[in-house]
Amino acid sequence: MKTLSKNKSKFTLPVPLVLAIALGLSGCQSQQAQQIQSHDAPASLTQMQQARTIAQKYLIADTHIDVPYRLEEAFEDVSEHTAHGDFDYPRAVAGGLNAPFMSIYTPAALEQSGGSKVLADKLIDMVETMVKAAPDKFALAYSTRELEQNFARGLMSFPLGMENGSPIEGDLTNLQHFYDRGIRYITLAHSKANHISDSSYDSERPAGGLTEFGKKLVTEMNKLGVMVDISHVSDDAFYQVMAISKVPVIASHSSARHFTPGFERNMDDDMIKALAKNGGVIQINFGSTFISQASIENYNAFKKARATYMEANNLSQDSAEVAAFEDEYRAKKPFVYATLDDVLDHFDHVVKLVGIEHVGIGSDYDGVGDSLPQGLKDVSTYPNLIAGLLKRGYSEQEIVKILSGNLIRVWREAEAYAANH
Structure with missing residues (x-):
């Protein structure tokens, strides 16, 4: 199995040019609405070969991979091939994945019982240990600049995102603490309402959206450069975030409610439009029960x-x-199970609704159990997604925006705002 550190063919273009293309700076105008084609047949052999080339050529960022909590429950060395789970280094290299955001997840129950911060710190410790144990494969990434540098060096970046804001524990000094430890987005809530926000999964809505502390937290996240993640929050909380945030926000692992009426965990069309107006990006979740x-x-x-x-x-x-x-x-x-085409339909829907600049990948690998769609069963399968996009008429430049360009743009805007506040 080839490795990123040894396979220099992945970097056939100069890194600044690759990233310029990813960020949409090539001057190529999006015509995806006219290009999308019928998808009755699978991608051709030529499209599959092109997809593999694209996957190995450009930076692929996936904003939600639940490796740390998976390893907390049953440890495996993911620097080598593992018998379980959706992620390990060899499979990620095969799929072209360069920047899997490690999800620092804390169960909703800890909001009441305590221990959220302790667990979050423990999981960050674990990620740091993984990097120290395999420095020829993994590197931490606290900024877009470090992401670019790691990419140029052939290292797989581990940016950190916090799923569930419970570890903040009502204390803004903990926000600074976790920023210093590398957290670059926070999913405000998870499956239950917490001291920050109501949850889309919870029938109890004590705050009517965000709590007063939650509103302060969003402002402070902007100032510090931590992206606000609205996956999991209630609709009311989403719109309150939109009213407060001075920078684009992300939905790190959500899909389009258009295909799943009544499933509040996904985003409806008005929410996607509001997210796009804010400059944000929805990262599509692959789980079958999000898609189908x-x-x-x-x-x-x-x-x-x-x-x-x-x-x-x-x-x-x-x-x-x-x-x-x-x-x-x-x-x-x-x-x-959902199909690859079902997943592609969600990408198409967002693109037709608000444009190519507002969609990306938030697979939820290692977080949705055995519910992944046919053709997208683990991190080796990003070329299947790319081939499907090619088949539907997306250009290489448009695909690179989906793979990482849109997310990097939002992250950079968060960094730029924080540098001036």
Whole structure:
């Protein structure tokens, strides 16, 4: 298996030129709305070969990969091939991935029980240890400049994003603490409302959007240069962020609600338009139950049947009886996986709605279990996504904006604002 540090063919263009193309500075005008083509057939062999070339030529950033929490639960050395999970170095190199944002995730339950900050620090320690153990493969990236430098050196960057703002623990000095440790975006909430924001998954909406502390936090994140991530928050919280933030924000791993009506975790068209007006970017989540309504309905039916069985038999979800029930149920009614085309439809929808400058990749690898679409099962498969985009008529320059250019632009704007405030 080739490695980034040894495979110099990935850098056939000078790095400044590659990044200029990624940031849309080549002067090429987007015509994606006219270019998008029928997708009844798979990508051609030529398109697949071109896709592999693109993947190895340009910087690919994925803003949400849940490796740290996966390794907290069951450690593996991801600098080598691993038997489990969606990410390891060899597979990432094969897929062309250069900048997987390591998700520093804390479960929502810790908001009440305590320990969020302790766990977040522990997970950051883990990422730092991974880098120290394989300095020929991995490097931390605290800025866009370091991202570029690592790319030029053939190293895989590990930028850090915090999923769930619970570790801030109501103290703005903790924001500075985590910035100093490398956190460059914060997902304000997760599956439950916290001291910062209401959650899209939570029927309880105590703040009616952002809390007063949450509003202060958004302002301070702007000043410090930490990107605000609106994935997971309630719709009201999203619009309050839009009203407060002075810089573009990101949705680090969300998809288009157009295809999943009623699923608040995804963004509806008005929200995507507001995000684009703000200059932000939606990074498309690959999980089948984010992408496909059929998958959502299949999974909801499964959960309802399981809950009914548990209640009727007074069983806990971790019992052997429930595990047997799940196996029997799925043998009869298998999980419905999304397809690569389903994922591409989300990219197309955002592009048609607001333009090529406002969409990117936030796969949620290692975060959505065994629900990834056919053709996008792990970090080796970004060329499949690229080939699909080529097939639908996207130009190389447009694809590079999706791969990293749009996200780098937003990150740079956050850095520039912080430098002047």
